[in-house]
Amino acid sequence: LRDAAFVVRALNRLGATRSMEEYIRYVFNIVSAEGDHEVGPVFGITFERELPEREAEGLAGYRGMGPVRIGNDAWRQRQNDVYGSVVLASAQLFFDQRLENPGDARTFERLESMGRMALRMAEEPDAGLWEFRGRAAVHTYSAAMCWAACDRLAHIATELGLTDRARYWHDEAVALHERISARVWNERLGHFVDAYDGEHLDASLLLLADIGFVRGRDPRFIATVDAIGKALGRGDYLFRYIAPDDFGTPETSFNICTFWYIEALAATGRKRRARQMFEHMLSQLNPLGLLSEDLAPGTGEHWGNFPQTYSLVGLVQTAMRLSRRWEDEL
Structure with a gap:
């Protein structure tokens, strides 16, 4: 799910409309089952939530660059950018006129759960986009993607004529943007940094x-x-x-x-x-x-x-x- 926005964008640009629509449906099936709960970054092709990881001790790896791992322990991680990724991917449903089954008010209502989770998790430490196993922080990209979830929900609500919901998500996005900006801009270094109050x-x-x-x-x-x-x-x-x-x-x-x-x-x-x-x-x-x-x-x-x-x-x-x-x- 973490890469959903990238995948949908590429499929869209390749003109693979049918594949894009089916992929978004797969994503929606996952998030609908999770409701207002944390969503993992990876799932099995048949919706498995647990992907236990083990090392293949008898395999040295390509040119000895082991360990060779089977499974993916990232399923245990918290990666908060997933909420923005799902909303950005799903936004295509509401604006792409080529789709046979466009999004409607009911679809938007289901998608709002990702916005609520984005607001809840935006400023919580996570493993980040790079799936760090040994440390956690409030990563800039994760927080910004949570902002993107709120921002796109405001645009979708506007498109659907849902004035009250558009105003709500717009206000939440503006407030979150201000909080993030204050913590990820390093005045001394003169550039954005990778995490809240960071230097890297x-x-x-x-x-x-x-x-x-x-x-x-x-x-x-x-x-x-x-x-x-x-x-x-x-x-x-x-x-x-x-x-x-x-x-x-x-x-x-x-x-x-x-x-x-x-x-x-x-x-x-x-x-x-x-x-x-x-x-x-x-x-x-x-x-x-x-x-x-x-x-x-x-x-x-x-x-x-x-x-x-x-x-x-x-x-x-x-x-x-x-x-x-x-x-x-x-």
């Missing part, structure tokens, strides 16, 4: 403009993009963070983060550099046009899970961002 950077901050939390030309966002490029950039690649995690100090770039950085460069007006980096990433595709989860900056070697949907979604979204409008070609 991670690549998820590049998404603040994409979800509408700030404008792309906001000086604070531009400063954050510049700081991320300097701290996390390695040539034409971007690390998601550089602080040691559960597996040690990161050694490889994270492909979707590189695409996020390219999109952020374009949003801040630096399209030439964005195109250069995008063309370089295209040159890293394997002969089948696929990407792994990570790339080694020194060699361009593919690392991590392969093939990786996250990386390919990033490629699709970035391609659309950099595409010239028909009007520009005339």
